[in-house]
Amino acid sequence: MxxxxxxxxxxxYIARSYLTTESNKTGSWRFLRPCYDEKTAPxxxxxxxxxxxxxxxxxxxxxxxxxxWEKILIENPFPSVCGRVCxxxxxxxxxxxxxxxxxxxxxxxxxxxxxxxxxxxSPELEKKPSRKQRIAIVGAGTAGLAxxxxxxxxxxxxxxxxxxxxxxGVLRWGIPLYRLPLSALRHDIKxxxxxxxxxxxxxxxxxxxxxxxxKKYDAVFIGCxxxxxxxxxxxxxxxxxxxxxxxxxxxxxxxxxxxxxxVTAIIGGGNTAVxxxxxxxxxxxxxxxxxxxxxxxMPALALEVEMALEEGVELEELVAPAVISEENGKILLTLQExxxxxxxxxxxxxxxxxxxxxxxxxxxxxKAIGMQASExxxxxxxxxxxxxxxxxxxxxSRGREAVMVLGGDIVNKTKSVVDxxxxxxxxxxxxxxxxxxxxxxxxPKLQACLVGPGSSLxxxxxxxxxxxxxxxxxxxxxxxxxxxFRFSPRVTQPRLLKEERIQSFEEIDxxxxxxxxxxxxxxxxxxxxxxQCDNCxxxxxxxSVILGRDHQGRHINYDYCKGCGLCVVxxxxxxxxxxxxxx
Amino acid sequence: MPTDVLDRELVHSGHVGCPGCGATIxxxxxxxxxxxxxxxxxxxxxxxxxxxxxxxxxxxxPVLHAAFETGGATATGVRAALDMKGDxxxxxxxxxxxxxxxxxxxxxxxxxxxxxxxxxYVCYDNEAYMxxxxxxxxxxxxxxxxxxxxGKDWKKLRKKNIVEALxxxxxxxxxxxxxxxxxxxxxxxQKAKNxxxxxxxxxxxxxxxxxxIPSEMSIKIARMAVQTNIFPLYEVEEGLRxxxxxxxxxxxxxxxxxxxxxxKHLTEKDLDQIQQMVNEDWExxxxxxxxxx
Ligand SMILES: Cc1ncc(C[n+]2csc(CCOP(=O)(O)OP(=O)(O)O)c2C)c(N)n1
Ligand code: SF4
Ligand SMILES: [Mg+2]
Numbered sequence: 001m002x003x004x005x006x007x008x009x010x011x012x013y014i015a016r017s018y019l020t021t022e023s024n025k026t027g028s029w030r031f032l033r034p035c036y037d038e039k040t041a042p043x044x045x046x047x048x049x050x051x052x053x054x055x056x057x058x059x060x061x062x063x064x065x066x067x068x069w070e071k072i073l074i075e076n077p078f079p080s081v082c083g084r085v086c087x088x089x090x091x092x093x094x095x096x097x098x099x100x101x102x103x104x105x106x107x108x109x110x111x112x113x114x115x116x117x118x119x120x121x122s123p124e125l126e127k128k129p130s131r132k133q134r135i136a137i138v139g140a141g142t143a144g145l146a147x148x149x150x151x152x153x154x155x156x157x158x159x160x161x162x163x164x165x166x167x168x169g170v171l172r173w174g175i176p177l178y179r180l181p182l183s184a185l186r187h188d189i190k191x192x193x194x195x196x197x198x199x200x201x202x203x204x205x206x207x208x209x210x211x212x213x214x215k216k217y218d219a220v221f222i223g224c225x226x227x228x229x230x231x232x233x234x235x236x237x238x239x240x241x242x243x244x245x246x247x248x249x250x251x252x253x254x255x256x257x258x259x260x261x262x263v264t265a266i267i268g269g270g271n272t273a274v275x276x277x278x279x280x281x282x283x284x285x286x287x288x289x290x291x292x293x294x295x296x297x298m299p300a301l302a303l304e305v306e307m308a309l310e311e312g313v314e315l316e317e318l319v320a321p322a323v324i325s326e327e328n329g330k331i332l333l334t335l336q337e338x339x340x341x342x343x344x345x346x347x348x349x350x351x352x353x354x355x356x357x358x359x360x361x362x363x364x365x366x367k368a369i370g371m372q373a374s375e376x377x378x379x380x381x382x383x384x385x386x387x388x389x390x391x392x393x394x395x396x397s398r399g400r401e402a403v404m405v406l407g408g409d410i411v412n413k414t415k416s417v418v419d420x421x422x423x424x425x426x427x428x429x430x431x432x433x434x435x436x437x438x439x440x441x442x443x444p445k446l447q448a449c450l451v452g453p454g455s456s457l458x459x460x461x462x463x464x465x466x467x468x469x470x471x472x473x474x475x476x477x478x479x480x481x482x483x484x485f486r487f488s489p490r491v492t493q494p495r496l497l498k499e500e501r502i503q504s505f506e507e508i509d510x511x512x513x514x515x516x517x518x519x520x521x522x523x524x525x526x527x528x529x530x531x532q533c534d535n536c537x538x539x540x541x542x543x544s545v546i547l548g549r550d551h552q553g554r555h556i557n558y559d560y561c562k563g564c565g566l567c568v569v570x571x572x573x574x575x576x577x578x579x580x581x582x583x
Numbered sequence: 584m585p586t587d588v589l590d591r592e593l594v595h596s597g598h599v600g601c602p603g604c605g606a607t608i609x610x611x612x613x614x615x616x617x618x619x620x621x622x623x624x625x626x627x628x629x630x631x632x633x634x635x636x637x638x639x640x641x642x643x644x645p646v647l648h649a650a651f652e653t654g655g656a657t658a659t660g661v662r663a664a665l666d667m668k669g670d671x672x673x674x675x676x677x678x679x680x681x682x683x684x685x686x687x688x689x690x691x692x693x694x695x696x697x698x699x700x701x702x703x704y705v706c707y708d709n710e711a712y713m714x715x716x717x718x719x720x721x722x723x724x725x726x727x728x729x730x731x732x733x734g735k736d737w738k739k740l741r742k743k744n745i746v747e748a749l750x751x752x753x754x755x756x757x758x759x760x761x762x763x764x765x766x767x768x769x770x771x772x773q774k775a776k777n778x779x780x781x782x783x784x785x786x787x788x789x790x791x792x793x794x795x796i797p798s799e800m801s802i803k804i805a806r807m808a809v810q811t812n813i814f815p816l817y818e819v820e821e822g823l824r825x826x827x828x829x830x831x832x833x834x835x836x837x838x839x840x841x842x843x844x845x846x847k848h849l850t851e852k853d854l855d856q857i858q859q860m861v862n863e864d865w866e867x868x869x870x871x872x873x874x875x876x
Contacts, residue, residue, distance in 0.1 A: 565799030
């Protein structure tokens with residue numbers, strides 16, 4: 001029995017308490033049990049690379065830009081590229097949309113990468129001990145380089161073979177500089193080579209060379225992408241004035257200025273078509289964009305289309321080339337008018353409007369209607385059910401030679417940069433599992449590394465990081481306690497004016513300041529994550545949240561917690577849960 | 584807010600407050616701000632029980648249990664005794680419920696502050712006599728069910744405006760505070776601590792048991808009381824200088840009432856009338872603060 005140290009020796013004739021209430025274990029009242037329970041953010045499952053967006057933005061809010069950059073790199077070696085050209089599906093599922101507007105995740109990714117460039121910092125990432133297997137990678141596009149990145153982190157040595165004089169694939173040769181400056185691309189690639197990846201440029205891999213590689217290496221990853229244009233299948237398409245849009249972009253990226261005088265017709269509605277049209281304008285020509293559907297059906301990013309039109313690109317919707325012929329050194333293009341009728345595959349179907357033809361005279365035609373593999377061995381034989389067909393890669397481990405893996409555009413359903421990253425990651429993880437545990441383990445182990453209930457893989461989870469502990473439940477808007485957030489306008493990405501844009505291939509999107517970036521990052525709800533706000537500690541009526549040095553920074557004292565549930569409701573970000581007490 | 588203030592803890596676990604009790608949250612906040620050198624006068628109320636049966640105490644400071652109606656008078660005596668001993672540093676704090684403040688303890692409180700006794704008086708307001716089983720007090724709001732205002736006879740009289748009654752005494756400091764706004768509450772308690780004379784804090788403290796609300800909602804409801812203007816956050820110095828501390832979000836009172844069992848009998852018409860009463864009170868406050876446009 002401890003007497004109160006202030007007890008006066010003179011008898012006051014007042015009864016004085018000398019014990020605390022701590023001998024009452026009020027935890028026995030509890031029938032609901034609160035606990036710390038970090039969950040999955042919707043943006044992170046929408047990201048094909050499975051980036052830990054709520055954590056990245058939390059770090060950016062705190063000014064931890066290097067850590068934020070490393071958090072991206074563990075899932076995606078291309079933050080500088082993706083911060084510029086990614087179609088950012090993350091923003092489309094951001095919970096903040098229901099509050100005011102989505103967090104500018106895309107601009108923030110670019111800011112974080114640019115900051116790493118500015119300070120010339122190197123990432124410190126966990127690397128597994130060396131493995132004996134060696135891997136050859138054919139094609140140094142996004143998928144191949146991403147595969148090399150993840151395989152290197154997993155301890156494998158990688159040799160990359162590239163036909164062109166510089167690596168990067170479409171990023172290097174197919175995307176105009178005004179969207180992706182060379183320095184931005186090279187910075188991401190530098191991180192990959194600094195991991196020890198050996199790159200051999202000017203090495204075109206033939207069928208014969210491939211059989212050599214199969215003997216020398218334990219696995220060969222093929223990610224050569226699509227380099228052969230699709231045919232228009234109309235008379236006259238082989239005339240000299242008709243060529244590939246991607247080839248046109250390649251010439252520009254090779255330092256040439258292809259002639260663009262007069263009107264150039266561009267056929268297609270994807271990003272390549274828009275890139276070609278805008279490049280034509282920049283080279284002083286007139287661009288006529290011809291698309292068989294309507295503007296709202298174009299696969300190109302809506303913002304890109306909008307900027308193209310501002311810059312003077314002319315768009316004709318609902319027209320398809322019917323006949324191409326030559327007339328006095330010019331191209332005479334006969335267009336079939338199309339009309340919308342019925343539906344197919346969930347979108348409006350367009351069909352030819354009979355008897356409605358029109359002719360335009362143009363200087364040249366550039367096709368941008370999609371690409372295919374240039375060699376048959378670069379394609380997956382999807383009919384063979386002995387090979388393992390995954391969402392972003394195909395594995396063939398039959399025979400005694402190297403394991404063959406196909407990835408990137410040749411297998412991906414969505415042909416985007418970030419899907420190519422996903423492909424390289426999936427291939428790398430699958431190979432590691434295959435080498436260490438055998439082919440049967442591949443599917444179940446990959447399954448265990450998915451982000452929440454989605455289909456994106458996480459390297460951090462695979463490497464046993466903190467993220468693996470996260471509940472797969474996806475936080476909904478209703479689960480955010482919005483009383484703790486204030487309306488705040490989304491950052492507006494500063495851009496060059498249209499007059500400035502058409503003068504050169506200068507990058508259009510300008511930098512945002514660190515102040516703007518931190519303010520924007522602060523808008524993020526950090527859905528499902530604890531940011532140490534301490535609300536649980538502050539509001540506990542039972543003094544049962546104990547601050548400590550443990551991993552969480554605090555813990556619940558279940559001896560006294562009565563299970564009122566206040567901490568769970570007052571957690572702004574749904575990083576706690578209330579479950580039934582098991583007696 | 585210095586973290587050592589927020590981190591210090593003068594309330595023990597193991598007390599017998601109901602789950603989600605707003606009054607215990609209020610106590611934690613106020614004692615964090617006032618610190619160890621505080622002596623408490625505690626007239627009969629829920630907290631008399633929460634503070635623990637002899638020989639236990641839930642508080643790390645000395646507590647003097649006092650008769651229901653004597654919050655002001657007992658504090659006067661304690662202050663005089665400390666002063667005689669030469670201890671001017673220790674803060675004397677009366678901690679009383681709304682029954683002990685608005686009703687039975689009112690004359691004692693009025694007398695003490697009229698003499699400008701040097702102490703802090705906190706009324707934690709749960710809007711009824713909770714300790715004895717939810718009887719109405721003059722703090723019970725218009726529209727509420729209690730065990731003495733049941734069925735069709737729900738309370739049809741306004742809540743007494745206790746802060747204005749104290750302001751009328753021209754005391755150095757009178758303020759409202761809410762358990763849902765910890766920073767504001769701690770700042771006000773610290774401000775009161777650093778002043779002399781009679782200081783009065785009126786703290787909104789939800790009561791899940793008496794209000795028929797789920798325990799996890801007690802902060803949410805306290806926050807809504809402020810957001811809807813039902814319980815505005817403001818402070819008055821020297822009975823003259825008004826400062827409104829929170830600009831409400833123009834939420835409708837309806838939202839606040841809908842969440843609570845004690846109001847579930849109210850019709851849309853009743854709620855419209857209550858909205859008008861709240862608007863009227865808010866305009867009056869704006870006028871006093873010189874902010875009316
Ligand atoms: C003179 C006297 N009358 C009645 C009581 C019984 N009693 C004890 S606490 C209490 C109600 C207190 O109500 P309030 O001050 O609002 O505090 P709460 O219990 O609601 O926290 C009553 C009526 C008493 N202790 N003394
Ligand atoms: S608020 Fe942040 S964590 Fe939540 S969905 Fe948006 S970006 Fe992701
Ligand atoms: Mg009361």
